Amino acid sequence: MARSGRSLVGCVAPTIGAERVSRRVYLHIGLLKTATTFLQEALWVHKQALGERGLLVPGRHRRRHLISSLDLREDPKLARRSGDVAQPWQDLVDEIQQWAGPTAVISHEFFAPAAVPHIRRALESFPGSELHVVITARVLTELAPSLWQEWVKNGGKLDIDTYLEPGEPDPHDEWGWAAFDLADVLRRWGSVIPHDRIHVLPMRADHSRRTEIWDRFLDTMGIDGTGLVPPEEAANVSLGVVQVESLRRINAELMDFNTAGDRSHWIRSYLAHGGVMPNERERFRPGAERWTDLVERSLEAVRLLESEGYDVRGELDALRPPDEPPSVRHPSEVGNAEMLETATRTIAAMLTDVRSRNQANKALKRQLEVVSEPPRV
Secondary structure, three states: OOOOOOOOOOOOOOEEOOEEOOOEEEEEOOOOOOOHHHHHHHHHHOHHHHHHOOEEOOOOOOHHHHHHHHHHOOOHHHHHOOOOOOOHHHHHHHHHHHOOOOEEEEEOHHHOOOOHHHHHHHHHOOOOOEEEEEEEEOOHHHHHHHHHHHHHHOOOOOOOOOOOOOOOOOOOOOOOHHHHOHHHHHHHHHOOOOHHHEEEEEOOOOHHHHHHHHHHHHHHOOOOOOOOOOOOOOOOOOOOHHHHHHHHHHHOOOOOOOOHHHHHHHHHHHHHOOOOOOOOOOOEOOOHHHHHHHHHHHHHHHHHHHHOOOEEOOOHHHHOOOOOOOOOEOHHHOOHHHHHHHHHHHHHHHHHHHHHHHHHHHHHHHHHHHHHOOOOO
C-alpha cells in the first residue's frame, strides 16, 4: 500500500474563476553531463523559496529523485541501494498529489533511459495533471567524450570507441546510448508524451553561462527566478587524456570495487577528484568511425527538433555538430612514459595523504585516551 505524502501548507490551489487549473508536473530527465548536478543543487538550495512561488521540489533530499528513477525503470540495482527503497517513485507521486500548488518538478538524469512502459507509468501516475518533460542537451560529438570520462571515473574499463556497444536501448543502463542519444530519447519519450510538452534546452559547454541555464530552466516551468541566485558551482574536475587513460587501466586492476558507493567514493571522489592525481586537462577525441556515428546521431536529433513539434528553448544551433573533429589526441596515442609519470606522481601524492591521515588518527587517539583516563584520587 502506498504511504500518504506529508501535509503541505502555505499554498492555495490554482483557480481561474471557480475552475481549478490543471497541475503541471515537470520531469527533468537529463541528459547526462548537461549541468544536471548544478540545476539540482540550485533546486534544493531554493526549495523553500520555490515552494512559496508555487513550485514543489518533492522528497526528503536529493537522493530520493535518484532512487525514484531506478524504481520507475524497474532497475534491479535499486535493491542494492541503501536506505528506504520500498517505493521511492510512489512516495514522490503521493507528495505531489497532496500539493495544493500549481507546479512540481522531479529531476534526475537517470530517468532518460526509461523504456516506453516506464514512461507510460510516469504519465499515468498523475491523472488530472499535465506531465511535461524537460531535457537539457549538448551536441553529441562533445557530450560523448565527456560521458566516457565520467564513466571511467565511475569504474569503467573499456576504451572510448568500444564502451558504447550498438544494440537495443537498455533502460537499466544509465551510461548507455538510451541515456544520452538525444534522438533516441526524443523518440521514446515522444511516443507517449505530446511533443509540445517536451521542452529541450540546448546548451554549450560554457560554465560562464550556467546562470543563464538556471534562468531558462525556471522560465520553462513558468517560475519567476528573480532573486534566486544559483549556488556557486564547484570547480569542474575534468581529467586530461593522459590521466583518464591511466585511470581506465587502473580500473582494470581493481577487483572488488563492485558497489556504486565504492566506485563513487574511492575511484571518482578520491582518486579522480581528490587532488592526488595530476591533471593537465588535455582534451581528447574519439576515433574516426565513432566520430562519424556521433555526427549522424546529432544531425538526426536536430532534424527531429526542427520537424516534430518539440518545444526548443534556446539556440538549436548549439546541437549541430562541427564539420571536423577537434585537432586533439585520441587516448590510444598516450604513451607509456606519460602514464608512468602520472602513476609515479599519483603514488607519491597518495603516500603523503596516507601519512597525513595516519598522523591525524594518532592525534585523535591520544585525545580520546586523555578523555577516557580515570580521574586521580
